[in-house]
Structure formats: C-alpha cells, structure tokens
Amino acid sequence: MAKWVYMFTEGNATMRNLLGGKGANLAEMTNLGLPVPQGFTVTTEACTQYYEDGRQINDEIMGQIMEAIDKMEGITGKKFGDKENPLLVSVRSGARASMPGMMDTILNLGLNEEVVETLSKASGNPRWAWDCYRRFIQMFSDVVMEVGKKYFEELIDKMKADRGVKQDVELTAEDLKELANQFKAEYKEKIGADFPSDPKEQLMEAVKAVFRSWDNPRANVYRRDNDIPYSWGTAVNVQMMAFGNMGDDCGTGVAFTRDPATGENGLFGEFLTNAQGEDVVAGVRTPMHISEMEEKFPEAFVQFKQVCETLEKHYRDMQDMEFTVEHGKLYMLQTRNGKRTAKAALKIACDLVDEGMRTEEEAVAMIDPRNLDSLLHPQFDAAALKAATPMAKALGASPGAACGKIVFTADDAVEWAARGEKVVLVRLETSPEDITGMKSAQGILTVRGGMTSHAAVVARGMGTCCVSGCGDITMDEANKKFTLAGKEYHEGDCISLDGSTGNIYDGIIPTVDATIAGEFGRIMGWADKYRTMKVRTNADTPADAKKARELGAEGIGLCRTEHMFFEGNRIDAFREMICSETVEEREAALAKILPEQQGDFEKLYEALEGNPVTIRFLDPPLHEFVPTEEEDIKKLADAQGKTVEQIKAIIDGLHEFNPMMGHRGCRLAVTYPEIAKMQTSAVIRAAINVKKAHPDWNVKPEIMIPLVGDIKELKYVKKFVVETADAEIAAAGSDLEYEVGTMIEIPRAALTADDIAKEADFFCFGTNDLTQMTYGFSRDDAGKFLDAYYDAKIFENDPFAKLDQTGVGKLMNMAIELGKPVNPNLHVGICGEHGGDPSSVEFCNKIGLDYVSCSPFRVPIARLAAAQAAI
Ligand code: PEP
Numbered sequence: 001m002a003k004w005v006y007m008f009t010e011g012n013a014t015m016r017n018l019l020g021g022k023g024a025n026l027a028e029m030t031n032l033g034l035p036v037p038q039g040f041t042v043t044t045e046a047c048t049q050y051y052e053d054g055r056q057i058n059d060e061i062m063g064q065i066m067e068a069i070d071k072m073e074g075i076t077g078k079k080f081g082d083k084e085n086p087l088l089v090s091v092r093s094g095a096r097a098s099m100p101g102m103m104d105t106i107l108n109l110g111l112n113e114e115v116v117e118t119l120s121k122a123s124g125n126p127r128w129a130w131d132c133y134r135r136f137i138q139m140f141s142d143v144v145m146e147v148g149k150k151y152f153e154e155l156i157d158k159m160k161a162d163r164g165v166k167q168d169v170e171l172t173a174e175d176l177k178e179l180a181n182q183f184k185a186e187y188k189e190k191i192g193a194d195f196p197s198d199p200k201e202q203l204m205e206a207v208k209a210v211f212r213s214w215d216n217p218r219a220n221v222y223r224r225d226n227d228i229p230y231s232w233g234t235a236v237n238v239q240m241m242a243f244g245n246m247g248d249d250c251g252t253g254v255a256f257t258r259d260p261a262t263g264e265n266g267l268f269g270e271f272l273t274n275a276q277g278e279d280v281v282a283g284v285r286t287p288m289h290i291s292e293m294e295e296k297f298p299e300a301f302v303q304f305k306q307v308c309e310t311l312e313k314h315y316r317d318m319q320d321m322e323f324t325v326e327h328g329k330l331y332m333l334q335t336r337n338g339k340r341t342a343k344a345a346l347k348i349a350c351d352l353v354d355e356g357m358r359t360e361e362e363a364v365a366m367i368d369p370r371n372l373d374s375l376l377h378p379q380f381d382a383a384a385l386k387a388a389t390p391m392a393k394a395l396g397a398s399p400g401a402a403c404g405k406i407v408f409t410a411d412d413a414v415e416w417a418a419r420g421e422k423v424v425l426v427r428l429e430t431s432p433e434d435i436t437g438m439k440s441a442q443g444i445l446t447v448r449g450g451m452t453s454h455a456a457v458v459a460r461g462m463g464t465c466c467v468s469g470c471g472d473i474t475m476d477e478a479n480k481k482f483t484l485a486g487k488e489y490h491e492g493d494c495i496s497l498d499g500s501t502g503n504i505y506d507g508i509i510p511t512v513d514a515t516i517a518g519e520f521g522r523i524m525g526w527a528d529k530y531r532t533m534k535v536r537t538n539a540d541t542p543a544d545a546k547k548a549r550e551l552g553a554e555g556i557g558l559c560r561t562e563h564m565f566f567e568g569n570r571i572d573a574f575r576e577m578i579c580s581e582t583v584e585e586r587e588a589a590l591a592k593i594l595p596e597q598q599g600d601f602e603k604l605y606e607a608l609e610g611n612p613v614t615i616r617f618l619d620p621p622l623h624e625f626v627p628t629e630e631e632d633i634k635k636l637a638d639a640q641g642k643t644v645e646q647i648k649a650i651i652d653g654l655h656e657f658n659p660m661m662g663h664r665g666c667r668l669a670v671t672y673p674e675i676a677k678m679q680t681s682a683v684i685r686a687a688i689n690v691k692k693a694h695p696d697w698n699v700k701p702e703i704m705i706p707l708v709g710d711i712k713e714l715k716y717v718k719k720f721v722v723e724t725a726d727a728e729i730a731a732a733g734s735d736l737e738y739e740v741g742t743m744i745e746i747p748r749a750a751l752t753a754d755d756i757a758k759e760a761d762f763f764c765f766g767t768n769d770l771t772q773m774t775y776g777f778s779r780d781d782a783g784k785f786l787d788a789y790y791d792a793k794i795f796e797n798d799p800f801a802k803l804d805q806t807g808v809g810k811l812m813n814m815a816i817e818l819g820k821p822v823n824p825n826l827h828v829g830i831c832g833e834h835g836g837d838p839s840s841v842e843f844c845n846k847i848g849l850d851y852v853s854c855s856p857f858r859v860p861i862a863r864l865a866a867a868q869a870a871i
C-alpha cells in the first residue's frame, strides 16, 4: 500500500518532492527539536492521484488521513469536535517550490457551534473563540465553497459602522457571535445547505480545496513564470493551531534572517499582536517592526532569535519564517529559503561564502538567473530625480523605477498595457488574483500592507517595482480616484515610483538604463570561472555590442544585417535594390549600400576587440521593406526613373501569402547573388581594415547563411561568398582568414546535418524558426492561441520562450551528432531567443554547444545559467 500521509515526525528536509517545501521543513524543524505544533502532511503524490482519480480523494488516502488524525489526537491530547479539549487545525498548501499566496489556506478548522462554546468557556475568552469561528466560516466559505470574500467583508464593514468602530479588534464577543451567525446565514443562502459542523467533513473538504487550488488560474500563471511543472502537485499540511489572536500576550509574525531587499545580515520582519497569520501576509493591517516584539515579548523574542540562528546555520541560507506567540509561548509554523531581490541574493551569496557557510560553486548555484533582470532594469534619470520632490513615501517593497499612467484594476492594467500604455497599478491592497495585472504594470502602489504582504512578495519575485503600505492615500477604488498630498488623482494621471526608497512622485520622471555594481561582479566572476560554455550576444549595432561587452559577452553570435538598413536614409537605397528589375539596376543600388554596411561592420569589429563576430546575411522577406505611403512610392519611382504604376506593380509582385516560409533567407541570395556578394565585400573589407589597425586582434569574420534546408543551397551561395571574399583578400594583399557557416533553423537542415557539415565551418541554431517550423506554429501569430493551449494543459510554457527539448531539442541533438563526426572542427551555437532562457541554456550545455547567444541584457543571465549547468 502506498504511503500517502506522513506525520511531521516521519519526514525530513530531503523529502521536499514528496512532502512539499513546507511539509519537509516542518518535519525538519520537528527533528531539530524546535517548537512546532504537530500535525501531518498529505503528499504531493496524493494530489496527483486526486487528479488522476477525476478530482476525488480515494478511500486509501482518506483512510490514511483519518489514521493521521487519530495519531495527531494522541500527540496533542486534543480531539476533533471534543467538548472538553477540542482540536483545531490549519490546512495549508505546500508545493515543492514555494508559490507565495498562490494557493489556499484554511485556519481554525474543527470549529462548530458546540466547540466554539467550549472554547469560549474553557479559555475564559469568548471574544477570541468567536473571532476564530467567524474567521473559519469566512475562510472555509471563500476557499472551499468559493463564496466570494466580499459578502463577508461587507457584513464586517456594516457591523463596524453599526457599532461606530474602525478596527476589527474593537468588535466585542457579542458582535463577533452575531457576525458568525450572519456568515452562516450568508453561506446557507449562497450554497443552499447548512454550514458543515462535522470537523472530519470540514477537513476532507479543505484538503480537496487545497488540491484543487493547484489548478487555479493564478497558480497556473505563477508556475508558467517560474518554470514549475504542473505535474508536481501540492502537498497539504494539517497542523494543530497555535493562536496569535487570544489576547494582547499573543501575536503572529513573519521574519527573515537577513533583509530580503538589501541582503543586510540581521533580523528583518513584521509582527502583529492579537492577530492570526493571514493578517500579516494579506497586508490587511499594517504591522510593527520585528524589533518591537522584543519589548512586548522579551522571552519569546530571545528564543526566536536562537531559532533563527539554528535554522540559518542548518539550511545555510537566509530563512523566511512564520511564527505565532500564544500566551507568550513561541510556535514555529514555517521556514523556507526566503525570496529576495537580486541585489540581496548577490550580497547574501557572497556573505555566506565569506562566512564560510558556502563554497563559490554553491553561491553561484543559489542565484536565480532570472532574478538578475531586476538589476538590469531602468532607474530614474539622476538629474531629473534630483529636481523632483517626493510627494509621499511608503515602503520600498521591490526595487527599480517606474513611471506611467494610473490604473485601478488588474484588468485595466492588462488592457491598457496591451494597447501600448505604460501603467502604474494603484490598489488598496493586492490579492493573488491581481497577478496578471501586476505583470502588465511598470510598477505597483498599494495603500495597505508591509514588506511581506502579497504585493511586496510577488512584485519582488517578478522584479517589478513596488511601493506598498502608503497609508496617506485616501482611496476611492469604486470611482477610480484617490487623494494624496492634497491632490486628487484619476485614472490616466501620471505618477512615478521608486521601489528602492519607497518615494512616490507626481508626474513622469524619465528612467535610464541600469548600472550594475556591488557583488554582481564577484558572482559573475565565479560564474565565468565555473562555466564551460561561451556566451555571445545578438547585436546589430555598435551600441548594443558595447553594452553586451560590458555585460560580459564574449562575441557576437548573431548580427541581423537587415536591421542595419533602416538607419538614416539607407532605406531609400535598399528600396531601390528591391525594386530593381535588372542585375545592373540592383548592383547600382547595392553599391550605395556597401560602404554603409562596411562602416557598420568596422564599428562592430572595433567594439568586439578581436572577439568573434558572426554576421548573418540578409534574411527577411523583401516585402517588409517596401514603401506603403503614396509619397514614398513616388520618391522611389523618381529615383528609379520608373512610373508610380511600375513600382506599385513590383510591390504587388512581392506580396506573399506566407512570408515566413516565402522568399527570405538564403533564397534571397540564390535569386540575387549580388546581395550576398555585396555583403561579403562589406564584411571582408571591414575586417581587413580593422585587422590592419589592430594587428594583435584576432579578426576572423564568421559569415552566416540563413535558412538553409539543403546542402546544395549552401554550396551554391557559399561559392559566391568564397569567390568574392578571396578576391577582396587578394586585392588587399591581406592574410585574413574567415569562416562560412549556416544557421540550422529548418528541420531538414537538422535531419541532413551530416551533409551540411561538409560545407559549413559552424552551425548556429536559429531556434525561433526551428520552433516555428518544427511545430508548424507561426512565430508571429502563436500568441493568439497559446492561452488556450495553457488552459487545456497542452503547453505549460511558450515554446518560443522556453525551448521544447523533446522535439526541437531532439533535432538540435541530432544535428550535432550528425555534423561533428563529419567535421570535427565544426563549432556550434544557438542564437534564437532561447539563448537567454536559463532552462534552455542548461539544455544547450547538456548537448554540447560551444556557445549561446542572446540579447545584451540577458548576457549575465546566460553566464550564470551556463555556470549553473556546468556545476
Ligand atoms: C532564429 O530563427 O532563431 C533566428 C535567430 O533568426 P531570426 O529570429 O532572425 O529569424
């Protein structure tokens, strides 16, 4: 019989896959002898089984849960539904990888009309007992039965208004009792049945709800963003309740062993007296700093500090903990490696090495490469910032600078961003449903909540700027307006946020590119030491190339030459080239372009200082360049000595039904060899000049022919290239060497790579096109239907962002295995978008690529991912 349920005493930290992070760590803390309210974990495999069984908990799992309850009753001396000493539990999700706020939690489970009376009498604290009960009804109704939270919140607001009080804590036991009754009536009205009173029935429903929450939309979005497979499932933790809301000698808190924003070593966190955990995390009340706990609960605080030390030493990483103090006694509810900003991640990793807790390799492995993005994101322009005065200040919850138009709902954020607006999402507080809206926004501003509130944690994870807890705002969400610093702001008004300082500014403050410093260099140095794969960049301009070099690129893996034709008035000559009807006409136009291209290439070689540069010959369909405006058509006609009608006829002739599979790539060179010849001359002349100026640099052009599917295409084009190049080199009396290679971006090229390798000095996988043609998905249109694919669980990720290792990857592997034996000197890289995606980089390392090439800002990410793949 499979084992589906583990008591905390039966597990340990290595069982994360089976018990989820929370369950494994609760077991580990139990083993360490820390004060953990006892309970059990229903495994992630039980979750997977629940889905396999058609969303049912089977008898075997159910039986094991019931046994575990018996054991728990034995350990705690309390009993479910007991009139003397009732057991109350929390039911919480816990996946392998932490997914803060994405899934569901239910507290105070086990309460019913009789139990609440018992608790009320036994504790001598009826207010607390009724507060627990009304919270439970509220959470159970919302999470398990999906009765919207808002109905209950309205009832609370009404009760507070009736009683003339502002805070929940000012409501009396009688008020709360009445609220509980109102809640149950609401439940009955919405569900059509009485609120369940049997604790075991409540528990089974709650476990199902947690399993079900694995598949809720926000969890699906979060998983997609964080590369967490759907197949993992979530565990469920059932734990005896410890009460932080039993009075003023009780409380609850969330704390980090180091500052999650800066990485500074020292306790950092928040605490609320007379409250339950959800109050801190949900950001409903703004909590006090953890240091104030020392005054209120000196003994528990000393003990807590010891626990922090024990846990950090044990896990050798910064911990994020949840705890409760019940009548002055400390209970640990959770520990995990804390989420942190990129800046903090780098500092913590370096400090842990300096403190002797981690090796360099481990430090490199600790950093999530995607997190570096936030270091590379815009900051405010310093001069503009100096001139600006903040109108308010709140918590700098997630760093970076943001400016944009105010929107008040997540949906509006998505909609406005889709039409190209930059938006700042302003909310009373964010809830997990807001995740897509948060993603669409440049920044997030919340009225309530602390550094550990949902908005703060999620924004930090996304690397999106967030300022939280701005209590100075008087919010009117219903009418989409708020007042701050004496000014009324409406939807569409502009605002700027500094997520590092928490400053809020009126209007737009321009942003500038990020500069990276501090521990970044140290970690990158270690990454470079341990990685074996090179990292190049996709750069078309000298400025991009320079930026990429600063970020550590070791060469250019792809220069898309077509991007050079839009500069200045070059497009005119290019259009003349396209609309030529004879070779002579075309050559005349190309002659105008040649010096421009040569100049560009010289600058690229200069910027790369002898590092390799791969120049890809013209690739896109010609119709992308033709004029559409009447005025431009006339200008072209005049320049060509043709009539407007003639030009229009040529343009019509260029129309293609399926341009991505049309007249592009090496097909252009086959039809117009003079284009490839011109580009060869430009590359070779540029290289000769730069080599002359810098004899010590290793200038060796790599000419790359795109979209080859047949060896004969490559042979045909290569012939012109080699003839032209050799003639240029001979004429200059130079000894320049060069290579001619090809992109592998058509499945047939991969399938016949043994042939192609005979002619190619190198392969570079163009995985954008290779994905497009392997799946038969248009890379420009797939976005329209991918959402349906995610919903239907056909895809978990966009295959244009994260490499499909099973299919496209198999073709890549095949191409390497076929190509290398034929040409042992063949070097192989990737320059599709996947070259900057960490999991794809890992795959590239595994199949033996020499380098990955990605956009400049993703170079550090690729360097780190390559090191992690090698470690
Ligand atoms: C590719 O197809 O992956 C590639 C790099 O080329 P492009 O995106 O220019 O088609």
Ligand code: MG
Residues within 6 Å of the ligand: 706, 745, 766, 768, 769
């Ligand atoms: Mg391509």
